[in-house]
Amino acid sequence: MFDLNxxxxxxxxxxxxxxxxxxxxxxxxxxxxxxxxxxxxxxxxVGGGTIRDILIGATPVFWLRDITFLITAVxxxxxxxxxxxxxxxxxxxxxxxxxxxxxxxxxxxxxxxxKVAINAGISPVMAAILGGITGVGGGMLRDVLxxxxxxxxxxxxxxxxxxxxxxxxxxxxxxxxxxISLASSFALITVVRIAIVARNAT
Amino acid sequence: MFDLNxxxxxxxxxxxxxxxxxxxxxxxxxxxxxxxxxxxxxxxxVGGGTIRDILIGATPVFWLRDITFLITAVxxxxxxxxxxxxxxxxxxxxxxxxxxxxxxxxxxxxxxxxKVAINAGISPVMAAILGGITGVGGGMLRDVLxxxxxxxxxxxxxxxxxxxxxxxxxxxxxxxxxxISLASSFALITVVRIAIVARNAT
Amino acid sequence: MFDLNxxxxxxxxxxxxxxxxxxxxxxxxxxxxxxxxxxxxxxxxVGGGTIRDILIGATPVFWLRDITFLITAVxxxxxxxxxxxxxxxxxxxxxxxxxxxxxxxxxxxxxxxxKVAINAGISPVMAAILGGITGVGGGMLRDVLxxxxxxxxxxxxxxxxxxxxxxxxxxxxxxxxxxISLASSFALITVVRIAIVARNAT
Numbered sequence: 001m002f003d004l005n006x007x008x009x010x011x012x013x014x015x016x017x018x019x020x021x022x023x024x025x026x027x028x029x030x031x032x033x034x035x036x037x038x039x040x041x042x043x044x045x046v047g048g049g050t051i052r053d054i055l056i057g058a059t060p061v062f063w064l065r066d067i068t069f070l071i072t073a074v075x076x077x078x079x080x081x082x083x084x085x086x087x088x089x090x091x092x093x094x095x096x097x098x099x100x101x102x103x104x105x106x107x108x109x110x111x112x113x114x115k116v117a118i119n120a121g122i123s124p125v126m127a128a129i130l131g132g133i134t135g136v137g138g139g140m141l142r143d144v145l146x147x148x149x150x151x152x153x154x155x156x157x158x159x160x161x162x163x164x165x166x167x168x169x170x171x172x173x174x175x176x177x178x179x180i181s182l183a184s185s186f187a188l189i190t191v192v193r194i195a196i197v198a199r200n201a202t
Numbered sequence: 203m204f205d206l207n208x209x210x211x212x213x214x215x216x217x218x219x220x221x222x223x224x225x226x227x228x229x230x231x232x233x234x235x236x237x238x239x240x241x242x243x244x245x246x247x248v249g250g251g252t253i254r255d256i257l258i259g260a261t262p263v264f265w266l267r268d269i270t271f272l273i274t275a276v277x278x279x280x281x282x283x284x285x286x287x288x289x290x291x292x293x294x295x296x297x298x299x300x301x302x303x304x305x306x307x308x309x310x311x312x313x314x315x316x317k318v319a320i321n322a323g324i325s326p327v328m329a330a331i332l333g334g335i336t337g338v339g340g341g342m343l344r345d346v347l348x349x350x351x352x353x354x355x356x357x358x359x360x361x362x363x364x365x366x367x368x369x370x371x372x373x374x375x376x377x378x379x380x381x382i383s384l385a386s387s388f389a390l391i392t393v394v395r396i397a398i399v400a401r402n403a404t
Numbered sequence: 405m406f407d408l409n410x411x412x413x414x415x416x417x418x419x420x421x422x423x424x425x426x427x428x429x430x431x432x433x434x435x436x437x438x439x440x441x442x443x444x445x446x447x448x449x450v451g452g453g454t455i456r457d458i459l460i461g462a463t464p465v466f467w468l469r470d471i472t473f474l475i476t477a478v479x480x481x482x483x484x485x486x487x488x489x490x491x492x493x494x495x496x497x498x499x500x501x502x503x504x505x506x507x508x509x510x511x512x513x514x515x516x517x518x519k520v521a522i523n524a525g526i527s528p529v530m531a532a533i534l535g536g537i538t539g540v541g542g543g544m545l546r547d548v549l550x551x552x553x554x555x556x557x558x559x560x561x562x563x564x565x566x567x568x569x570x571x572x573x574x575x576x577x578x579x580x581x582x583x584i585s586l587a588s589s590f591a592l593i594t595v596v597r598i599a600i601v602a603r604n605a606t
Contacts, residue, residue, distance in 0.1 A: 027355075035362050036355035050257070055454070057463025059259025064328050126468050140549075145342075147351050149551050153431075153440035160439050229557075237564050238557035252459070261461025266530050347544075349553050 007178065008115050012049070012062075013072055015108030019138045020045040020073040022101040024080035029094055030146050034081060040142060041077025042070060048109050048137030049116070052130050056120055099197040102139055102151070107189035110135035110162045111182055114169055124170050131166035132159055135189075157196060165189040209380065210317050214251070214264075215274055217310030221340045222247040222275040224303040226282035231296055232348050236283060242344060243279025244272060250311050250339030251318070254332050258322055301399040304341055304353070309391035312337035312364045313384055316371055326372050333368035334361055337391075359398060367391040411582065412519050416453070416466075417476055419512030423542045424449040424477040426505040428484035433498055434550050438485060444546060445481025446474060452513050452541030453520070456534050460524055503601040506543055506555070511593035514539035514566045515586055518573055528574050535570035536563055539593075561600060569593040 023044035027037030046063045053061040063069040084094060113134025117127035136152050136159050143150040152158045169185040176184070225246035229239030248265045255263040265271040286296060315336025319329035338354050338361050345352040354360045371387035378386070427448035431441035450467045457465040467473040488498060517538025521531035540556050540563050547554040556562045573589040580588070 030351070032355055035359055039354055039361050054256055054458055055463065055465050055468060057259070057461070059257065060324070061257050064257060064324065064332075067327065070331070122464070122468065125471065129474070130468075144346060144548060145352060145355060147349065147551065149434070150549060152443055153436055153549060157439055159443050232553070234557055237561055241556055241563050256458055259461070261459065262526070263459050266459060266526065266534075269529065272533070346548060347554060347557060349551065 007182075008112055008119070009068075011108050011112045011115075011182075013068065015105055015112055016045040016069050016072045017076045018101045018108065019048075019105040019142075020076040021080040022098055022105055022139065023142050024077045025084050025094055025098040025101065026142055026146055027081060028084045029098070034078065037081040038074055038077045040145060041080075042073045043145065044138045044142040045069065045073035045077075046138070047141040048113065048134040048139075051137040052113050052116065052134045055133070056117065056122065056130065058116075058120060062116075096197070100194060103190045103193035103197070105138065106135045106158070106162055106193060107165060107186045109138065110165050110189060111169060111185060114166045128163055128166035128170055131169075132162040135159075135162040135166075157192070161189055161192055209384075210314055210321070211270075213310050213314045213317070213384075215270065217307055217314055218247040218271050218274045219278045220303045220310065221250075221307040222278040223282040224300055224307055224341065225344050226279045227286050227296055227300040227303065228344055228348060229283060230286045231300070236280065239283040240276060240279045242347060243282075244275045245347065246340045246344040247271065247275035247279075248340070249343040250315065250336040250341075253339040254315050254318065254336045257335070258319065258324065258332065260318075260322060264318075298399070302396060305392045305395035305399070307340065308337045308360070308364055308395060309367060309388045311340065312367050312391060313371060313387060316368045330365055330368035330372055333371075334364040337361075337364040337368075359394070363391055363394055411586075412516055412523070413472075415512050415516045415519070415586075416473065419509055419516055420449040420473050420476045421480045422505045422512065423452075423509040424480040425484040426502055426509055426543065427546050428481045429488050429498055429502040429505065430546055430550055431485060432488045433502070438482065441485040442478055442481045444549060445484075446477045447549065448542045448546040449473065449477035449481075450542070451545040452517065452538040452543075455541040456517050456520065456538045459537070460521065460526065460534065462520075462524060466520075500601070504598060507594045507597035507601070509542065510539045510562070510566055510597060511569060511590045513542065514569050514593060515573060515589060518570045532567055532570035532574055535573075536566040539563075539566040539570075561596070565593055565596055 020041035023041040024037050026044075027040050032040065046061075046069055050061045050063070053059060084097070087093065110131045112131075114127050114131035116134070117130040118124070122130060136150075140150040140152055165185045165188050168188055169181050172184060173181040222243035225243040226239050228246075229242050234242065248263075248271055252263045252265070255261060286299070289295065312333045314333075316329050316333035318336070319332040320326070324332060338352075342352040342354055367387045367390050370390055371383050374386060375383040424445040427445040428441050430448075431444050436444065450465075450473055454465045454467070457463060488501070491497065514535045516535075518531050518535035520538070521534040522528070526534060540554075544554040544556055569589045569592050572592055573585050576588060577585040
């Protein structure tokens with residue numbers, strides 16, 4: 001139904017958007033101004049894919065080859081910043097919202113990373129690892145720049161979940177086809193991740 | 203009057219020096235010893251250009267191809283460290299000095315980054331962005347390594363100013379020529395940046 | 405006796421192991437869980453070599469080309485985590501253990517970095533610098549991710565010692581041969597580094 005490149009682009013645009021939104025929420029929590037929030041949104045949105053491209057030598061990195069990703073991240077970051085800055089309910093609600101966006105971004109970018117790596121001729125095991133790096137990289141940069149210990153290091157099952165999701169996709173795609181494998185893996189990562197966040201919050 | 207490469211080198215040497223100096227000042231503020239200060243000076247001085255070269259795939263990165271930049275950064279870092287460590291007047295004066303060096307480094311490295319990117323066949327929009335990355339990258343690494351939230355994220359108009367300066371240069375160079383465009387853009391970034399720092403200090 | 409590549413591999417495996425162990429110890433000190441500790445172990449173990457490969461453009465980076473390094477880092481990280489988490493004696497003893505592993509990792513990775521750089525046709529001066537980067541890079545990433553100011557910036561003679569060790573190797577190898585030069589340089593870095601840590605602890 002779709003060719004490989006269009007699937008990658010279709011996944012990457014919403015992944016870019018949710019990670020930009022997650023960064024804008026973090027920026028509000030840390031009292032950044034609009035400029036800082038926008039910058040953090042861009043770095044977070046393209047960070048995982050940038051690390052992946054640098055590691056495999058796919059340069060110039062993806063967002064230098066196609067301006068779509070910056071054009072997505074900047075307005076999403078700005079709009080989210082204004083909405084969240086006006087939100088009632090304080091830290092708890094913002095943190096929950098951040099976690100939801102982060103979970104969706106983790107799932108989408110994991111799958112994007114796997115597909116880009118496979119596309120570049122990387123072996124399945126390494127493609128799963130590069131999927132994990134693409135999934136967690138943006139959030140890791142976001143947290144380091146904010147001076148927070150990255151979620152990946154202190155939260156059970158964050159990077160591991162991304163690796164499991166990537167492996168699930170790679171195992172199921174020969175049997176279930178592209179769309180069902182992507183959907184299953186996406187569902188696994190987001191549902192488990194949101195369940196963990198919800199359990200920890202109570 | 204100058205060819206492209208000599209303009210890049212002429213801009214990069216003083217940019218390297220002021221960023222090395224900014225790092226040495228930061229190192230004194232954080233009570234680093236001489237070795238730590240020197241290392242921070244080198245990372246800060248070559249950091250922005252290194253990120254740029256890695257993103258566009260220009261490897262080995264610039265300071266591995268020409269030792270001039272390390273030879274500039276190391277003694278400037280050491281000398282600045284000794285001078286600033288002996289300065290009277292405490293934190294306020296050191297912070298102001300840091301901000302001035304940082305402003306000049308931001309301006310020079312932004313222009314260097316634009317020219318290197320154009321030279322490498324990157325489109326003008328992306329060249330402006332790479333100029334911004336070259337401008338802010340070194341200071342960002344400096345701040346992350348010191349455990350400080352980078353200026354870029356908490357200060358109005360830091361990365362944005364770098365992007366505006368890069369765009370001004372790219373727009374004016376066909377009409378005003380190389381020297382005047384470089385000088386105008388340099389003046390814009392440094393004057394606005396120092397004005398913002400001065401206003402915030404009072 | 406050994407060819408160049410087998411020497412690099414023979415050095416890299418234990419270097420990977422000790423740096424993974426150092427990260428697992430740091431992870432226990434910072435109360436990370438097993439997943440976070442494992443991730444930190446991998447990033448620390450392959451971090452220095454990854455920065456080196458990216459700077460010289462040797463992509464895909466080394467651990468994407470050969471899975472041995474991940475296969476070494478993951479179990480060493482996990483086992484060290486369990487042993488150290490059960491250790492009596494608290495922070496002082498763990499910090500000392502961390503410093504010993506870090507010293508051995510610094511020495512081994514410095515030598516690996518020099519040899520990989522020479523192998524890639526880099527000049528001796530730059531090879532010494534890339535040795536230093538390979539030596540200190542993993543520990544630097546480990547500390548930044550934990551929100552700690554990197555040892556390299558606050559501790560006398562850390563990066564400098566790595567550079568001196570690299571230079572010693574490069575100077576002595578034409579006269580003393582491969583094995584003796586490697587052993588001398590390894591001994592210099594570890595002995596001086598452990599002596600400094602021991603002196604500071606008292």
